[in-house]
Amino acid sequence: MKFCSNCGHSPLSFRCPEGDNFKRLICDNCQMIHYQNPKIVCGAIVLWENKVLLCRRAIEPRIGKWNLPAGYMENNETLKQAAEREVREEANAQITLQKLHTVFNILHVNQVYFLFLATLDEPVFSNGIETLETRLFDLKDIPWDDLAFHSNVFALQQYIKNPKAIDVHHADSLSFTRAPK
Ligand SMILES: [Zn+2]
Incomplete structure (x- = not known):
């Protein structure tokens, strides 16, 4: 995933959100967390x-x-x-x-x-x-x-x-x- 599907911002960061235990793709523009699951x-x-x-x-x-x-x-x-x-x-x-x-x-x-x-x-x-x-x-x-x-x-x-x-x-x-x- 290269672009934020919410706002179109690129690139996304790959880091652990506060209170989470896993790294996630996060949009630094709109703050949306793009969860990826099986x-x-x-x-x-x-x-x-x-x-x-x-x-x-x-x-x-x-x-x-x-x-x-x-x-x-x-x-x-x-x-x-x-x-x-x-x-x-x-x-x-x-x-x-x-x-x-x-x-x-x-x-x-x-x-x-x-x-x-x-x-x-x-x-x-x-x-x-x-x-x-x-x-x-x-x-x-x-x-x-x-x-x-x-x-x-x-x-x-x-x-x-x-x-x-x-x-x-x-x-x-x-x-x-x-x-x-
Ligand atoms: Zn975004």
């Missing part, structure tokens, strides 16, 4: 008859790689609404959410993934605008080497390990490394 990414492990729905990305980053349908949560929506919307947008599919399955912190890009377990309402899906290809994969045929994100690898590994697990799975980008298949 972004929430919502999506789902969408199942149909023991197969999982994956989308091949038509956009960067990781264009051409497969991922669970997921994307940034919007203002004025809930986690569940965001997950349902992302599946609608990326795969043109209607789902029923079962439960929250995975929370994955990606520290270096300040994102938190919330991935739900869900089922397709019917086996109908197609490519959304950000998707090159949409496909149901048998769990033993998941293209592990071509998955776009560690968050997806972790969530799918946990699901395969214990499909009936009740607890939410937590991990983060520092402690999780891709285990061999």
Whole structure:
């Protein structure tokens, strides 16, 4: 961020405001503090008859790689609404959410993934605008080497390990490394 979005002043200072514990971008002209916080990414492990729905990305980053349908949560929506919307947008599919399955912190890009377990309402899906290809994969045929994100690898590994697990799975980008298949 180079300019103050409130008054247009530049440059912004990076310093700790009085009474705060973190450095912030502060406008020395209008005194606005520009807080920056993690972004929430919502999506789902969408199942149909023991197969999982994956989308091949038509956009960067990781264009051409497969991922669970997921994307940034919007203002004025809930986690569940965001997950349902992302599946609608990326795969043109209607789902029923079962439960929250995975929370994955990606520290270096300040994102938190919330991935739900869900089922397709019917086996109908197609490519959304950000998707090159949409496909149901048998769990033993998941293209592990071509998955776009560690968050997806972790969530799918946990699901395969214990499909009936009740607890939410937590991990983060520092402690999780891709285990061999
Ligand atoms: Zn300003």
